[in-house]
Amino acid sequence: MKILLISPPLNSLYHAASIIIPPLGLLYVAGKLEADGHDVEVRDMTYYDGSETYDGYDLVGITCTTPQYPEALQYAKDAHASGCRTLIGGTHVTFTTETTLRLPYVDFVVRGEGEQATSILCKALDEEGSRFDPRKIPSLSWYDADADLVVDNPQIPDIGTVDDLPRPARHLVDMEAYKVTKLGPRPVTTMITSRGCPYNCTFCSVPTLYQKRKWRSREAVNAVDEMEYLEQTYGYGGVLLVDDLLTTNVDRIHELCAEIIERGLDISWWCQSRADILVKHPGLVEHMAEAGCYLTFLGLESGNEHVLAHWNKKMKLDTGGQAVELLRQNGIKALTAFIIGMEQETEEDIDNTIEYAKTLDAHQAQFSILTPYPGTEDWGRNIPRIFDNNWANYTGSKVVFHRDHLPGDVIEQKIKKAYWSFYNPMRRWDLVLKNVAGVNPRKLWRILTTLRKQRDLVIPQMDPVDHYISLTSSDWETWKTSYEPAREVAAAV
Ligand code: SF4
Secondary structure, three states: OEEEEEEOOHHHHHOOOOOOOOHHHHHHHHHHHHHHHEEEEEEEEOOOOOOOOOOOOEEEEEEEOOOOHHHHHHHHHHHHHHEEEEEEEEHHHOOOOHHHHOOOOEEEEEEEOOOOHHHHHHHHHHHHHHHOOOHHHEEEEEEEEOOOOOEEEOOOOOOOOOHOOOOHHHOOOHHHHHHHHHOOOOEEEEEEEEOOOOOOOOOOOOHHHOHHHEEEEHHHHHHHHHHHHHHHHHHHEEEOOOOOOOHOOHHHHHHHHHHHHHOOOOOOEEEEEEEHHHOOOOOHHHHHHHHHEEEEEEEEEOOOOHHHHHHHOOHHHHHHHHHHHHHHHHOOEEEEEEOOOOOOHHHHHHHHHHHHHHHHOOOEEEEEEEOOOOOOOOHHHHHHEEEOOOHHOOOOOOOOOOOOOOOOHHHHHHHHHHHHHOOOOOHHHHHHHOOHHHHHHHHHHHHHHHHOOOOOOOOOOOOOOOOOOOOOOOHHHHHHHHHHHHHHHHHHH
16 A cells, blocks of 8 residues: 655744654554555655645555644645545544544544554555455544444554564654754654553543553663664664653663663663652662763652642652752753643742742753643543633643633743743853753743744634534633632532
8 A cells, every 4th residue: 555644743842942853653653554565655744845745645644642633634634635545643633533533534543552553454455445344443443424423443452562563664754854953962863662651640641542551661672772773874872762751660771771881882862750760769860871861851740749649640849859969960961841730720839830940950941831631631620621622722832721710821921931030041151151952042032932922823723623622711700700609619519
């Protein structure tokens, strides 16, 4: 079969921060389909400026996150009009099959991990032709026109180990185009050594995307082979290990570090961890530093214990500070991430978070607004508060649902205040003088300007597909007046 796979462009905030990375999940699917013998092409619309026609493809597959969804629908519409079958995959559609598949130009949705199910689907389409029966394809969702029903076929078991999959088909994209993204001075690209996470934070869709919060990994030796391959084949001296939670199994990371050191690899790497795991295993941090770990992302989320508990973070406030200090002592930079705007947060709570971030004084900090992404627990519990169902606005920099105590514009202003007060050149003059990536004033200015533009931007809705959400009034005062009495009664019961 001739198959085209498309990744919509990344959010403009990534461009402002000079972060452009390959669509790794899509490249994993492409690798599997190529191994099956299909003729596969990939368009990463972040940089792609070639032909936008769809002539001659048997299937057009599109991946998307929540804010990319409207653009994914546009590609599906155009491809369908050109006579192609269309398939959408990714986290967002995994949890919105009912509305997605009622659009006449979306033929299939693959839920959860895409490689195996897409492989089975393409084989069946190829071999069965007009006798194709969608009921036989696990993890497939489709629209049964006779019954007027969206059908979610049973889920295929998640892959046993990531090593069972062919490597991502990076040769199908222009790997040079991503070299603007740097880790320190080195160009950096992405890979994974595991999938899944055993934790269950309420704002995160990783636990529900993979069945039973299952965590799967790769052999350390295979992961380091891929690091070496990226360096030798494409000249990437930096690797972003974009595992959902790299340090889930501490022994495995010791093995990974030992393998890097034994081979004498000169590679800088980035990973996502949890503060509590690092604090519990200081020897691991030492080993990571020795093996080239340059920057570690820590989701510290909030400067308030009650907010951490509400989000089921299972971590105490002081653990964040201990982890940042431990990383600092070992020469690893920390990127701390915070979320503001939990339903009941007050202005004081948000200010606590901003002050907390400043007190820790990590190398970098990232701030976002709580956004109820489909598939998360926060999505389910906040549906009655949602006033914006334009998915393009679900970027983490816009308010899309009402809070008890604060109107949306106050929360959006707080994000700008957070960035400005954390990166204020007067406060961080030592780092600014060294022009360290991430504290560069020009980059900070670009991020703040992009945030302002995003706030003012009116993004047209592609299709009113989410009519099943009864939107509330977008005016906070009106919403509060009508919502407050019922909330008080509910709280008293
Ligand atoms: S936020 Fe991190 S620790 Fe929490 S569930 Fe998601 S991946 Fe796991």
